[in-house]
Amino acid sequence: MSTRATKEALFDGFAQVAKALSNGRRAEIVDVLANGERSVESLAAEVHQSIANTSQHLQILKNAGLVTPRRNGTFVYYRLASPDVVGFWRALQGIARESRGDIERLVDExxxxxxxxxxxxxxxxxxxxxxxxxxxxxxxxxxxxxxxxxxxxxxxxxxxxxxxxxxxxxxxxxxxxxxxxxxxxxxxxxxxxxxxxxxxxxxxxxxxxxxxxxxxxxxxxxxxxx
Amino acid sequence: MSTRATKEALFDGFAQVAKALSNGRRAEIVDVLANGERSVESLAAEVHQSIANTSQHLQILKNAGLVTPRRNGTFVYYRLASPDVVGFWRALQGIARESRGDIERLVDExxxxxxxxxxxxxxxxxxxxxxxxxxxxxxxxxxxxxxxxxxxxxxxxxxxxxxxxxxxxxxxxxxxxxxxxxxxxxxxxxxxxxxxxxxxxxxxxxxxxxxxxxxxxxxxxxxxxx
DNA sequence: GGCATTGTCAAGTGTTCACTTGAATAGTAT
DNA sequence: ATACTATTCAAGTGAACACTTGACAATGCC
Structure with missing residues (x-):
């Protein structure tokens, strides 16, 4: 109880969720999924990545608890695990825009x-x-x-x-x-x-x-x- | 305008903010700083890391726009760049606990x-x-x-x-x-x-x-x- | 059954990360 | 100036990451 090891494990756990969004392509995926579920193939096209790579990104998001898959025939559809993920994603965008002028400039562009x-x-x-x-x-x-x-x-x-x-x-x-x-x-x-x-x-x-x-x-x- | 390159740069920017919190030790630092500013030395002790390493973590948080330093004599005090950062950190904790049973268990422990x-x-x-x-x-x-x-x-x-x-x-x-x-x-x-x-x-x-x-x-x- | 399609897994490669060590800087006290 | 302190910087190392390629698994169609 309240050992250093437990604390580290706990904060590493929080960090893992942040890590899921610490890649631009994964962030894009979450942004698209906020608009509804999508197949791997379709997501891959959206983020301009290979299917294998996109699949791997999706595994990371899934392990972080942000998305869940649903199989339908040969297709696998991913969607956000909870509506709260949208809120969290929006919060991240807000913080980023507010605290970093360079991002605000990119938004304008x-x-x-x-x-x-x-x-x-x-x-x-x-x-x-x-x-x-x-x-x-x-x-x-x-x-x-x-x-x-x-x-x-x-x-x-x-x-x-x-x-x-x-x-x-x-x-x-x-x-x-x-x-x-x-x-x-x-x-x-x-x-x-x-x-x-x-x-x-x-x-x-x-x-x-x-x-x-x-x-x-x-x-x-x-x-x-x- | 709305080129793929700009979009990638923008989402990479968002991702960079998430990346700042994608390390357990940095997450701990933010958690402590929510309670007020701290010197590098004091933070290093809190997260059980070397001063050099802690300093480097703080540079990363600073570049992400999450913390800002203030020099006072030989000491440098860091604090959260905005109160919104606390809200964002809490949101991250919420998402993590909700979507991952293993984290909830760690919290209990x-x-x-x-x-x-x-x-x-x-x-x-x-x-x-x-x-x-x-x-x-x-x-x-x-x-x-x-x-x-x-x-x-x-x-x-x-x-x-x-x-x-x-x-x-x-x-x-x-x-x-x-x-x-x-x-x-x-x-x-x-x-x-x-x-x-x-x-x-x-x-x-x-x-x-x-x-x-x-x-x-x-x-x-x-x-x-x- | 064979066969095409979608997605996942495993291995490989160059890049980035987290940490260490030791030197360099900025400021204070003598 | 000199010595001292707190912090940052630079270089180095092993681990993790992002992406590729090619093999494998699951499903549906003929």
């Missing part, structure tokens, strides 16, 4: 920073407008898989890489609100910049689907809900 | 687990009793330095390793409430077990000084406030 004067919209405001059935198009620009795993009620799915091709599906008359994975996801900022340049009336939800859900608002899982 | 049937007391309750000047002794069993860096109002300081020698200073007639660094600190559990075996009326505050402060209650810095 990544999101396309100041030159984008697209108006923002809060979750609360958007929810109000969805409930009173305002004429607006909620646009989910994440990959198809993430849309299917859960999206904002009534949202339309056009993954960013298809936007140029499918932009005509969007009405110029209505207000468009785009969103993606979260405040540090570049998909929606890219989309809104493009749409704005094409003359659409577009705003952006700063937060993403995981934050929306964490705030207590409902996600829809219907295959298509125009 | 470290704290001296179930055999201790000392009554607990919440911050709220204790604050009420301090305010209405109940006859109770609030006992701080952390090292002298931490007591001096900030303690509960009216608390008496008897570091755990001096408790046997100085136990006679405590009145058997009054209720004693011991506390230390936090819910995962073994000092107060050890102290309450000992005091109870000697026939004192003793309770334990589950949280520690950093939590007390984070909850908005005042800490006292008076050198001695019996």
């Amino acid at each position: 990544y999101l396309g920073d100041g030159s984008d004067d697209v108006e923002g919209l809060t979750k609360e405001e958007l929810w109000k407008r969805i409930k009173r059935k305002d004429k607006l198009v909620v646009l989910d620009v994440r990959p198809q898989e993430e849309y299917e795993a859960g999206h904002l009620p009534g949202a339309v799915s056009i993954p960013l890489h298809q936007l140029k091709k499918r932009v005509k599906e969007l009405p110029k008359s209505k207000q468009i609100v785009a969103y993606c994975r979260g405040p540090l996801c570049a998909l929606a900022p890219d989309a809104t910049r493009y749409l704005k340049s094409k003359g659409y009336r577009v705003k952006r939800l700063a937060e993403g689907a995981p934050d929306w859900e964490a705030a207590g608002y409902p996600l829809s899982r219907a295959t298509d809900d125009k | 470290y704290l001296g687990d179930g055999s201790d049937d000392v009554e607990g007391l919440t911050k709220e309750e204790l604050w009420k009793r301090i305010k209405r000047k109940d006859k109770l002794v609030v006992l701080d069993v952390r090292p002298q330095e931490e007591y001096e860096a900030g303690h509960l109002p009216g608390a008496v300081s008897i570091p755990l390793h001096q408790l046997k020698k100085r136990v006679k200073e405590l009145p058997k007639s009054k209720q004693i409430v011991a506390y230390c660094r936090g819910p995962l600190c073994a000092l107060a559990p050890d102290a309450t077990r000992y005091l109870k075996s000697k026939g004192y009326r003793v309770k334990r505050l589950a949280e520690g000084a950093p939590d007390w402060e984070a909850a908005g209650y005042p800490l006292s810095r008076a050198t001695d406030d019996k």
Whole structure:
């Protein structure tokens, strides 16, 4: 009891959880998984790594208790072990941005920073407008898989890489609100910049689907809900 | 903008903050620093490491933006860079305990687990009793330095390793409430077990000084406030 | 059954990590 | 200046890490 050895083992245990997130690629994986479960193959493509390497990263995350696998046929789907992991990941991002100017600068660069004067919209405001059935198009620009795993009620799915091709599906008359994975996801900022340049009336939800859900608002899982 | 390289750099940045806590000894350092600033020498003793090694760990924590140094004469005192770091550290502990049974078991072992049937007391309750000047002794069993860096109002300081020698200073007639660094600190559990075996009326505050402060209650810095 | 597909495991390689040792620096006291 | 202290820096060593490659296991399809 309260021996030095036990204390070391305990703190090594805490450290192991931090170690799971101490690699950029693993951090990316957690960020993606916050948007729903994914197969190993799909995650590997997302983080630009080999399947074997991605699998090994996933083992590390699993041993740290952050993710759990589910087998379905020849596929293995991983998801976050608990919703708390999202909160923890967000806390880490917050600390990092706050205490390190260089990271804040990278965020600006990544999101396309100041030159984008697209108006923002809060979750609360958007929810109000969805409930009173305002004429607006909620646009989910994440990959198809993430849309299917859960999206904002009534949202339309056009993954960013298809936007140029499918932009005509969007009405110029209505207000468009785009969103993606979260405040540090570049998909929606890219989309809104493009749409704005094409003359659409577009705003952006700063937060993403995981934050929306964490705030207590409902996600829809219907295959298509125009 | 939103290039793969920028994204990698950004997530590597997040990962670097996690990496700072990915070592058991550094985690211990952060845990101690949550109770106030400390010199390198003092930290080295606390984590049972050489001074050179401790200094290097501190450089890593500093580069991650988690701690900052302050020079005073020949001494260098380190402290947490922001109060948010305490919150983040607590979040990490929470995630680790929740998602990993083995860690929960280590916690039990470290704290001296179930055999201790000392009554607990919440911050709220204790604050009420301090305010209405109940006859109770609030006992701080952390090292002298931490007591001096900030303690509960009216608390008496008897570091755990001096408790046997100085136990006679405590009145058997009054209720004693011991506390230390936090819910995962073994000092107060050890102290309450000992005091109870000697026939004192003793309770334990589950949280520690950093939590007390984070909850908005005042800490006292008076050198001695019996 | 054979065979393709998805994922995991094992071994190998260059890099980073944690720690030690001993020298260099910054500040204080004499 | 000189001696002394607390800390940092630089170099070295064995262990762990991140990634690759190729073999193996699990599942489903024919």
